[in-house]
Amino acid sequence: MVSPSELKYTKDHEWVRVEGDTGTIGITDYAQDQLGDIVFVELPAAGTAIAAAEKFGEIESVKAVSELFAPVSGEVTEANDSLADSPESVNDDPYGDGWMVKVRFSDAAELDGLMSADEYEAFIEAESA
Amino acid sequence: MSPETETLLHTPLHGEHVALGARMVPFAGWEMPVQYAGIVEEHNAVRDAAGMFDVSHMGCFEVHGPDAGRFLRYVSTWDVTGLAPGAGHYAAACREDGGILDDVYVFRLEDERWLIVVNASNAPKMHDWMASHVAQFDASLVDRHRSTAMIAVQGPDALARLDAVAGADFMRSLKPRRCAETDWNGHALFASRTGYTGEDGMELLIDAPGAPALWRALLEAGVTPCGLGARDTLRLEAALLLYGNDIDEATNPFEVGLDWVVTLDDGADFLGRDALVGIEERGAGRQIVCLRALGRGIMRHGHAIRNGGAGVGVVTSGGFSPTLGVSIGLGFVPPALGETGGRLEVDVRGKPLPVEVVPRPFYKRPKKS
Numbered sequence: 001m002v003s004p005s006e007l008k009y010t011k012d013h014e015w016v017r018v019e020g021d022t023g024t025i026g027i028t029d030y031a032q033d034q035l036g037d038i039v040f041v042e043l044p045a046a047g048t049a050i051a052a053a054e055k056f057g058e059i060e061s062v063k064a065v066s067e068l069f070a071p072v073s074g075e076v077t078e079a080n081d082s083l084a085d086s087p088e089s090v091n092d093d094p095y096g097d098g099w100m101v102k103v104r105f106s107d108a109a110e111l112d113g114l115m116s117a118d119e120y121e122a123f124i125e126a127e128s129a
Numbered sequence: 130m131s132p133e134t135e136t137l138l139h140t141p142l143h144g145e146h147v148a149l150g151a152r153m154v155p156f157a158g159w160e161m162p163v164q165y166a167g168i169v170e171e172h173n174a175v176r177d178a179a180g181m182f183d184v185s186h187m188g189c190f191e192v193h194g195p196d197a198g199r200f201l202r203y204v205s206t207w208d209v210t211g212l213a214p215g216a217g218h219y220a221a222a223c224r225e226d227g228g229i230l231d232d233v234y235v236f237r238l239e240d241e242r243w244l245i246v247v248n249a250s251n252a253p254k255m256h257d258w259m260a261s262h263v264a265q266f267d268a269s270l271v272d273r274h275r276s277t278a279m280i281a282v283q284g285p286d287a288l289a290r291l292d293a294v295a296g297a298d299f300m301r302s303l304k305p306r307r308c309a310e311t312d313w314n315g316h317a318l319f320a321s322r323t324g325y326t327g328e329d330g331m332e333l334l335i336d337a338p339g340a341p342a343l344w345r346a347l348l349e350a351g352v353t354p355c356g357l358g359a360r361d362t363l364r365l366e367a368a369l370l371l372y373g374n375d376i377d378e379a380t381n382p383f384e385v386g387l388d389w390v391v392t393l394d395d396g397a398d399f400l401g402r403d404a405l406v407g408i409e410e411r412g413a414g415r416q417i418v419c420l421r422a423l424g425r426g427i428m429r430h431g432h433a434i435r436n437g438g439a440g441v442g443v444v445t446s447g448g449f450s451p452t453l454g455v456s457i458g459l460g461f462v463p464p465a466l467g468e469t470g471g472r473l474e475v476d477v478r479g480k481p482l483p484v485e486v487v488p489r490p491f492y493k494r495p496k497k498s
Contacts, residue, residue: 062451
């Protein structure tokens with residue numbers, strides 16, 4: 001499992017791809033593997049305010065429901081509506097087609113508190129040991 | 130390894146699961162595989178070809194003696210005394226008040242040798258309960274739980290795969306709900322044409338030392354290893370009940386559609402009989418129904434069922450159906466709301482999910498042409 005080096009990561013297994021004052025959010029390859037077959041993703045609509053470390057959506061695998069936690073605060077500018085018809089994209093391509101929401105950051109300084117790819121991989125190694 | 134996992138029991142196939150890279154989880158005191166490749170892939174393997182499950186955590190007891198049949202009649206709701214050697218039947222075991230202690234499968238191996246298979250979560254309870262009653266009979270209880278492995282091989286190709294492993298003559302002699310015993314490479318092997326997936330197939334019991342070789346032979350024959358995750362999605366599509374979810378000691382057979390395993394007209398005394406006669410006369414106050422989602426949410430065990438905003442029942446099993454591509458569930462509702470085609474709502478963490486009452490089961494295997 002290789003975590004893309006250009007992304008930032010949280011302990012809740014979300015990632016952020018920073019693009020200026022906006023970013024794309026998804027869950028990591030490790031997270032999708034732990035969840036198993038994903039069958040439903042509930043995401044906030046564009047315009048919704050989300051807050052760092054707070055729940056912004058839900059993800060259902062065959063086995064169970066899990067909460068999605070926002071890596072950063074901001075306003076949702078776009079949700080990945082294609083996940084309604086193909087939630088399996090989260091399993092197949094967690095860093096690409098399986099993205100969840102795009103957000104305009106309200107406090108870009110929050111990004112400094114997130115992990116690099118190397119730090120995240122060390123974190124999941126420690127967590128699963 | 131955490132202290133928790135150290136105390137979990139291992140089946141004779143534990144090493145096989147670990148070697149296959151299965152994800153292991155605690156279940157009813159055992160460390161069991163929940164999935165290997167993935168639940169949906171395993172589910173589809175059973176619907177389309179053949180899959181196998183380690184179900185050695187389930188309890189199994191032999192009952193020996195001239196009164197073995199009478200004893201099993203006394204502890205089960207169905208009249209097992211009519212079973213011929215080589216036949217089996219599903220039944221319930223009830224408390225005096227009609228509450229279900231367990232749902233079981235009873236097989237008659239020989240005239241005076243029987244087998245009863247119980248749920249893993251109930252195995253210690255059922256052992257103690259049966260042991261407390263067997264003394265009144267000229268019969269004895271032999272616990273085979275820890276000395277035996279159980280493998281369920283299920284799917285449209287299950288029998289063809291088993292032919293190659295255990296001999297076509299032996300396997301093809303078994304009609305549905307029939308059982309037989311044979312020798313497999315020096316190990317005692319029991320097979321019954323039963324299952325918990327809605328597909329054709331067999332459930333095998335083999336003495337523990339022979340289990341890994343049998344498992345590997347099945348793998349080589351092209352049977353897909355499947356975990357508890359797929360076992361649950363398969364049994365839910367077939368609307369088969371799960372003890373602890375859909376039934377428990379506060380549930381009686383009539384409200385969960387198990388009328389067909391209650392024999393009241395043979396005059397035989399059995400535990401729970403008087404209570405069940407009364408419940409049958411009064412009628413059940415609730416009934417279990419099949420619910421199919423009309424929206425995209427997923428209903429789960431414990432979610433409230435509503436009708437026009439008012440709470441009317443509860444989902445006992447819920448999840449996603451890989452075969453139907455939508456959420457399905459079992460749940461209790463008042464009999465007046467149990468009609469097929471009725472519309473209800475399930476409260477999915479505060480959001481209403483519209484559902485329809487549909488015929489039982491959700492999935493029926495296609496008839497062989």
